[in-house]
Amino acid sequence: MACAEKKGKAKAAGGAAVGTPVGVAGTSGSKSKSKAKINTITLVGGKKRKRNASSDHSDGDLSPASPSKALEEDMLAKRRSNRQVKRKKYTEDLDIKITDDEDEPEEDVDVTTTAAVASITGGAAGQLMGEQLKQELQLDGDGLSSMQFFVENPNEEDAAIVDKVLSMRLTKKEVSPGHYINAEEFFVKYKNYSYMHCEWATLEQLERDKRIHQKLKRFKIKHAQMRLLLQEEEEPFNPDYVEVDRILDESNSVDKDNGEPVVYYLVKWCSLPYEDATWELREDVDEDKVVEFRKIQDRQPQLKRTPRPQAAAWKKLEEFREYKSGNVLREYQLEGVNWLLFNWYNRQNCILADEMGLGKTIQSISLLSEVLGAGVQGPFLVIAPLSTITNWEREFATWTDMNAIVYHGSLASRQMIQQYEMYCKDDKDHLIPGAYKFEALITTFEMILSDCPELREISWRCVIIDEAHRLKNRNCKLLDSLKMLDLEHKVLLTGTPLQNTVEELFSLLHFLEPAQFSSESEFLRDFGDLKTEEQVQKLQAILKPMMLRRLKEDVEKNLAPKQETIIEVELTDVQKKYYRAILERNFSFLSMGATSNSNVPNLLNTMMELRKCCNHPYLITGAEESIVAELREVYDPMVPDFHLQALVRSAGKLVLLDKLLPRLKAGGHKVLIFSQMVRCLDILEDYLINKRYLYERIDGRVRGNLRQAAIDRFSKPDSDRFVFLLCTRAGGLGINLTAADTCVIFDSDWNPQNDLQAQARCHRIGQSKAVKVYRLITRNSYEREMLDKASLKLGLDRAVLQSMSGNKESNVNGQIQQFSKKEIEDLLRKGAYAAIMDEEDEGSKFCEEDIDQILQRRATTITIESEGKGSTFSKGSILCAHYLSQCVL
Incomplete structure (x- = not known):
């Protein structure tokens, strides 16, 4: 609290940005900043540094001159050769962060600092921290770090340091009466100040x-590039x-000028990490948020462990149980919560394996809410993929009043979470053993894999x-890390408990009940x-x-049907040339076949x-330049859409x-496009930019908060986003995109199963429209053969989880294993047919056909209706009767 009081004194003395911004909706009365008009924020005072007022003509934004034609062509060429990994939707996110140390190399942490933080980092002496973090980390008596989150009484020079340049504009400045130039x-964010003071x-x-x-200078270079992309x-x-x-802390101080009391709050801002928290005036x-903070602070910790x-x-919970804000579970979800609760009372770890889209998140949150109502205040742990943790936090806030925190981020952010969010303290600011501020902690698999002793110390x-x-x-490291945690009850959520082999199922069962499933060989x-x-x-x-x-068919009779259309596309003449070249270049490997293990990597x-x-x-190294060069000899390269046509x-x-896309856009549809390859998404992104289609994108390199922001922009009712590009594995987990059909x-x-996960992003409970899935397969290539082989893996799932009749699909074990050496060889040999076939003009014909002809001649359609059958296990109502009888026994 000492640090906070110093901050209050510093601000009261005018040493930090505390002035109220004008031009922000709601600043008179309501203090909500969510609908702030960013480009009208200005500061009227309160900062120690003295600034001139903004131009009187602030509304007359004049854009800088457009870049020259030569520069534009150069930028387009650079974009084509260096395809960006992701597109972010705010100019601030486009890596225009300019700090005073950006040209200075990061220094290693010295021995003293490393030893000081050992109790927090688990002795991870190899971790490197920046010089600023070294100076800010100070340990208190409980082994937690006390950080300074402000600069005490910054001088004029320090208070003027620009952290980020966010935008620029041309405006009129009066140099003499009636004479303007x-x-x-520049719209700037200052170092050590929040975005509210830009x-x-x-x-x-x-x-x-x-x-x-x-x-x-650096900003203008990047700004010119962005003008071409945005x-x-x-x-x-x-x-x-x-x-x-969230509000993390409170500080009370006195204004030295007038003696009035001043209250400051340490604020964690939405979509920003904890380390970017700043102190702000109560006003x-x-x-x-103040009421929410008070509620958490006034909560009495549970000092004695409740059995x-x-x-x-x-x-059994009765029907129509109402949760926060009038939310009510669907009938099958209530049955699921009853089943989960029954297992908790009976000390039975379990797997909720509902198909994707049935609300496993809501059911498990309701379970924790009911456990809390039974007198067990936690702590509860939720481990989820990075892409879903924001959704988990949102669902906790929507359905319960539980204090759920997200434990993720940099070392500095995690230190702050420990300092302000995790542990209860007594009047002397000492930790109370076993007492926690939070009820639920949400974290990622990556945090569990990293060395997190603070999580291992909690029961x-x-x-x-x-x-x-x-x-x-x-044998994965994640299982080893989980076994080091003290876990009283375990619940696994998965829509695909069986993906490839029964051996994988044993891994889940062994983790849940190691005593019951001790021998893998048996x-x-x-x-x-x-x-x-x-x-x-x-x-x-x-x-x-x-x-x-x-x-879905068991619980939702009115779920919109899903229609999958497999479209066989032709290799273009360009593709055939490269396809043949690849096979010819690797002919020696293909002729050897899979007779030796040493040849498998080549295959x-x-x-x-x-x-x-x-x-x-x-996607093939060097191919783009060669293809474009050849097309320049045939077509006029000065045509405006030359590069787009070459791409297509x-x-x-x-x-x-x-x-296909113009037809879908004209019909008012919204589209998800999934690919395995990030570089393939880059090519699709270039195409969408050239076609002026508005889109969002998620792949493995997009941070969690940016992922949720992209989902929200795509899903809002008045959204103008047409396409969502997703990497199948990064965007196929726990994401709700029912706005697309x-x-x-x-x-x-x-x-x-990964493709099914991807389809379930839009074909799930809550989808009111019929869903159409288009699967693109290259005709007469290895791709078609691969699809046929891979689809046989679904046989195991149907045999064990969905089929009670023991039909022919049960007898698929020899076909559901990972591809063998022989199968790899067969795929390539059969796929080689595309390179030697005589139908040289098929590619040209395909390019000339319209979408109706393609769908009529080259597509196979499968419609999956809601039939209300196919689940292995009894529905929840039958299960309730079953475990009621068990209780009586």
Whole structure:
């Protein structure tokens, strides 16, 4: 609290930005910043540094001159050769962060600092921290770090340091009465101040920052590039950055000038990490957030561990149970919560294996809410993929009043979470053993994999593991890390408990009940080779008490049907040339076949090259330059859309997409496009930019908060976004995109369950429209053969989880294993047919056909209706009767 009081004194003395911004909606009365008009924020006072007022003509934004034609062509060429990994929607996010130390190398942490933080980092002496963090980390008596989150009484020079240049504009400046000249203004964020205090300033006003000229030079270069990439006016930063997420601490001080009491709050801002928290005046903080902060501070910690109630205390929850804000569970979700509660009371770890889209998140949150109502205050642990943790936090806030925190981010952010969010303290600011501020902690698999001793020291009353099929490999490091945690009750959530083999199922069962499933060899001896109906039924009997699985067709009779259309596209002449070249270059490997293990890597490499060729030849190293050079000799390179036409006509799949998307847009559809390859998404992104289609994008490199922001922009009712580009594995987990009704699988996954996960982003409960899935397959190539092979993997899932009849699909064990050496060889040999076929003009014909002809002649359609059948396990109502009888016994 001492640090906070110093901050208060510093601000009261005018040493920090505390002035109230004008021009912000709601500043008179309501303090909400969420709908702030960013470009009208200016500061009227309160800062120690003296600034001139913004121009009187602040509304007359004049854009800088457009870049020259030569520069534009150069930028386009650079974009084509260096395809960006992701597109972010705010100019501030486009890496225009300019700090005073950006040209200085990062220094290693010295021995003293490393030793000081050992109790927090688990002795991870190898970790490096910046010099600023070294100075800010100070340990208190409980082994936690006390950080300074402000600069005490900054002098004029320090207070003028520009952290980020966010935007620029031309405005009119009066140099003499009636005489105006054009003047550049820059929208800047100052170091150690929040985005709420950003302002427009001229170069003269910014010159107190000694390095401002270099910073503005770098900004202008990047700004010119962005003007080519961003066709519409973008806001200078994400409006979330001025919306209060949580209040972390409070400081009371006295204004030295007038003796009035002053209250400051340490604010964590939405979509920003904890380390960017700033102290703000109470008047600038939303009152609702203050009430929320008070509620958490006034909460009495549970000092004595409450034992779990006995099994006989379990009672079935009645229908239409109402949660926060009037939210009500669907009937099947209530049955699922009853089943989860029954297992908790009976000390039975379990798997909720409902099909994707049935609300496993809501059911598990409701379970924790009911456990809390039974007197067990936690702490509870939720482990989920990075892409879903924001959604988990949102659902906790929507359905319960539980204090759920997200434990993720840099070392500095995690230190702050420990300092302010995790532990209860007494009046002397000492930790109270076993007492926590939070009820639920949400974290990622990556945090569990990293060395997090602070999580191992907590006795968790219940853990929820989302997308638990990540535990399918028994020897993975994640399982080892989970076994080091103190977990009283375990719940696994997965829509695909069986993906490839029964061996993967054993890994999940062994984690849940290591005593019951101790021997992998015995389990595989009984079930490793599923050939008979008796074996399937025996495995189902073992799974039934600890696994609940419902399909959409079981619980939602009115769910819109899903129609999948497999479209066979032709290789273009360009693709055929590269396809042949790949096969000819690797002829020696192909002729050797899979007779030796040493040749398998060569075959796999050949397969990957063919896969790139089928998607787009630009993915092959050096191909883009060669293809464009050849086309320049045939077509006029000065045509405005020359590069777009070269991009489209080089690949059959893009030819098809170019014909399909205009039809979908005209019909008012919204489209998800999935690909396995990030570089393939880059090519699709270039195409969408050239066609002026508005889009969003998620792949493995997009941060969690940016992912959720992209989902929200795409999903809002008045959204103008037409396409969502997703990497199948990064965007296929736990994301709700029911705003879309069309799904394009640009290239199929080896594992068909991943494609099903992707389709379930839009075909799920809550989808009111019929969903159409277009799967693009290159005709007469290895791709078609691969799809046929991979689809057989679904046989195991149907045999064990969905089929009780022991039909022919049960007898698929020999076909559902990972591809063997022989199968890899067969795929390549059969796929080679595309390179030697005589139908040289098929590619040209395909390019000339319209979308109706393609769909009529080259497509196979499968419609999946809601039939209300197919689930292995009994529905929840039957289960309730079953476990009620068990309680009586």
